[in-house]
Amino acid sequence: MGLLKTEQEVGIAACVIARDVQAFDLLIEDMEAELGPRWGGLDFQDGIAYLSSPEARDLEFVTVAVDRTDEENLEPVIELIRTAVAANIKVILVASDLSPMALHQLLRLGAADFAPYPLPEGALHEAIERIRTPSAAPAAVSTGGGANENREGVILPIYGLAGGVGATTFAVNLAWELAQLGDTEGFRTCILDLDLQMGSVSTYLDLPRREAIFELLSDIPNMDRDAFTSALQSFNDRLDVLTAPAESLPYEILTSDDVNPLLDMARSMYDFVIVDVPKTLIQWSETLINRADVYFALIEMDMRSAQNALRFIRTLKAEDLPIEKVKYVLNHAPRFTDLSGRSRVKRLAENLDIDLEILLPDGGKAVTDSCDQGLPLAETAAKNPLRKEMAKLAKSIFDLSVEQVAAKGGV
Numbered sequence: 001m002g003l004l005k006t007e008q009e010v011g012i013a014a015c016v017i018a019r020d021v022q023a024f025d026l027l028i029e030d031m032e033a034e035l036g037p038r039w040g041g042l043d044f045q046d047g048i049a050y051l052s053s054p055e056a057r058d059l060e061f062v063t064v065a066v067d068r069t070d071e072e073n074l075e076p077v078i079e080l081i082r083t084a085v086a087a088n089i090k091v092i093l094v095a096s097d098l099s100p101m102a103l104h105q106l107l108r109l110g111a112a113d114f115a116p117y118p119l120p121e122g123a124l125h126e127a128i129e130r131i132r133t134p135s136a137a138p139a140a141v142s143t144g145g146g147a148n149e150n151r152e153g154v155i156l157p158i159y160g161l162a163g164g165v166g167a168t169t170f171a172v173n174l175a176w177e178l179a180q181l182g183d184t185e186g187f188r189t190c191i192l193d194l195d196l197q198m199g200s201v202s203t204y205l206d207l208p209r210r211e212a213i214f215e216l217l218s219d220i221p222n223m224d225r226d227a228f229t230s231a232l233q234s235f236n237d238r239l240d241v242l243t244a245p246a247e248s249l250p251y252e253i254l255t256s257d258d259v260n261p262l263l264d265m266a267r268s269m270y271d272f273v274i275v276d277v278p279k280t281l282i283q284w285s286e287t288l289i290n291r292a293d294v295y296f297a298l299i300e301m302d303m304r305s306a307q308n309a310l311r312f313i314r315t316l317k318a319e320d321l322p323i324e325k326v327k328y329v330l331n332h333a334p335r336f337t338d339l340s341g342r343s344r345v346k347r348l349a350e351n352l353d354i355d356l357e358i359l360l361p362d363g364g365k366a367v368t369d370s371c372d373q374g375l376p377l378a379e380t381a382a383k384n385p386l387r388k389e390m391a392k393l394a395k396s397i398f399d400l401s402v403e404q405v406a407a408k409g410g411v
């Protein structure tokens with residue numbers, strides 16, 4: 001690729017900078033589609049020189065493409081991104097098969113956006129759109145008054161022990177019930193979707209995934225209240241939501257050193273911090289259990305859940321994690337009238353040697369419909385049996401918190 005091939009004719013709006021630009025042919029195609037001839041390709045050395053020069057001032061952004069081979073020597077990439085950031089030029093990082101460590105390191109330098117390579121359909125377009133839309137004002141998260149007081153919220157992670165057991169449905173509905181209960185008493189609730197790859201809180205609450213989320217998660221060490229708040233969005237004025245980022249990020253983008261301050265920030269501003277936990281066990285899974293007040297683990301009445309639960313319990317014991325914080329929730333539990341079902345529940349609890357106190361009924365198609373509509377059950381099917389149980393559970397958590405605050409001399 002010629003160096004800034006058409007600079008003289010049209011003015012260059014963007015560059016692709018890579019060790020070997022030709023190796024990223026899908027990116028080249030996408031850049032052509034987005035910018036026509038108004039972009040050029042450079043290697044790292046030329047890129048650093050160009051970005052340091054006054055001609056680069058008018059660049060809208062640079063796309064920095066890296067792959068595994070670059071990991072052997074990340075220095076030029078790091079210098080390049082630093083140069084771009086210093087020159088106020090936005091960086092879209094495109095990474096092919098990079099180790100989480102390297103990705104983490106590069107994102108930290110201040111890339112404005114990220115896309116995996118091969119590029120998913122539309123990913124570059126969306127990244128460019130996000131860069132072009134100046135960080136919109138947060139969708140009315142109230143930062144005034146209550147949110148700035150120093151609170152000491154409870155942390156309630158929700159973990160599904162198998163795919164599709166209903167963890168996110170539980171998290172979203174618990175959060176909404178708590179948000180409503182707390183509203184009159186001045187209690188505040190937020191939900192953090194830390195399922196960075198599969199996160200569906202945004203779908204279940206019909207909220208967009210904002211660019212500021214990526215900015216927040218990739219630079220937690222520099223997070224302040226403003227950065228945190230501007231990544232949140234409000235659902236119906238009562239529940240503040242950190243959705244998963246727009247592009248699915250590797251879980252390792254966060255470390256325990258990030259998750260701790262993130263939770264600290266959330267609980268200093270909210271009384272109830274609901275966390276949707278990734279299914280995969282990762283480095284910071286431990287952090288979430290250690291920091292939890294109650295750690296909800298959802299299962300179903302099937303072999304998959306039972307076996308995963310056994311493994312989970314074994315891990316907790318082996319790692320000496322606070323097993324007593326885990327409250328098991330059986331979703332799609334048999335009805336009271338289903339006696340054989342009930343005795344199966346009892347057997348399951350005995351076999352796993354756990355208490356199964358929280359039994360949630362199947363709410364039928366209304367539950368999936370409400371997820372699809374992007375509304376909590378309270379708003380679409382208030383009389384649904386699942387909703388009734390969620391409301392009861394939220395009430396008991398809420399009452400406990402009120403008692404605790406009262407005991408500490410608050411409220």
Ligand SMILES: Nc1ncnc2c1ncn2[C@@H]1O[C@H](COP(=O)(O)OP(=O)(O)O)[C@@H](O)[C@H]1O
Nearest residue numbers: 160164165166167168169361362363364367368
């Ligand atoms: N108690 C329930 N009754 C009926 N449908 C449910 C119930 N719990 C969850 N679902 C449905 O199951 C599907 C998967 O739920 P989800 O919360 O996304 O699971 P997970 O987050 O554990 O992967 C969704 O369509 C949801 O509406």
Ligand SMILES: [Mg+2]
Nearest residue numbers: 167168195200
């Ligand atoms: Mg989920």
